Amino acid sequence: MFPHKTRAVVTELDDGKFKTFWNLGYTVGGVMIWPGNRAGNKQTISSARGFPPRLSDRFDLTVECVRRRYTGGRSPLGDVLIRHAEFFALFETFQGLIDHFLLRDLRKGDRIRFAMPFDDSALPSVPQDLATYPR
Structure with missing residues (x-):
């Protein structure tokens, strides 16, 4: 999540918490390997995940x-x-992809462990205030 998408939260964080927030963008979600080719001359996975407001570049989503x-x-x-x-056929199953990229901590049974509460139809997907900011 980029600071410009969560401006309401970022402005309320002290310097130490802001640094922690900023560093979250450079975790596995920021360096995950996705195919870089523009199949059909359309967006890559990395660029496409940043656009929909329902995703807002969140790795868990x-x-x-x-x-x-x-x-x-x-x-x-x-x-996309x-x-x-x-690419996805290489791993055969979702579990195969999870195992290959060592993402087991993102699983909760057969579901994803979300970074903040997730409602499939609700927006926004980023915290709007400190009360919804995952700490």
């Missing part, structure tokens, strides 16, 4: 979209994930 891709569910990234079917 991106992984949820990938989970849905393996189960045949719909998601805001559905089209389908364009990269060969």
Whole structure:
């Protein structure tokens, strides 16, 4: 999550908490390897995950979209994930992808462990105030 998308929260954080917040963007979600080719001359997965307000570049929600891709569910990234079917076929299953990239901590049973409360239809996907900021 980039500070410009959570301006209301960022302005209320002291310097130490802001640094922690900023560093979250440079965790696995910021360096995850996705196919970099523009299949069909359209967006890559990395660029597409930053645009829909329902995702706002959140890694946990991106992984949820990938989970849905393996189960045949719909998601805001559905089209771009389908364009990269060969990449996802390498792992055979969602669990295969999770195991390969060592993302087991993101799983909670057969679901994703979300960074903040998640309602499939609710916006916004980023905290709007300190009360909704995950600490």
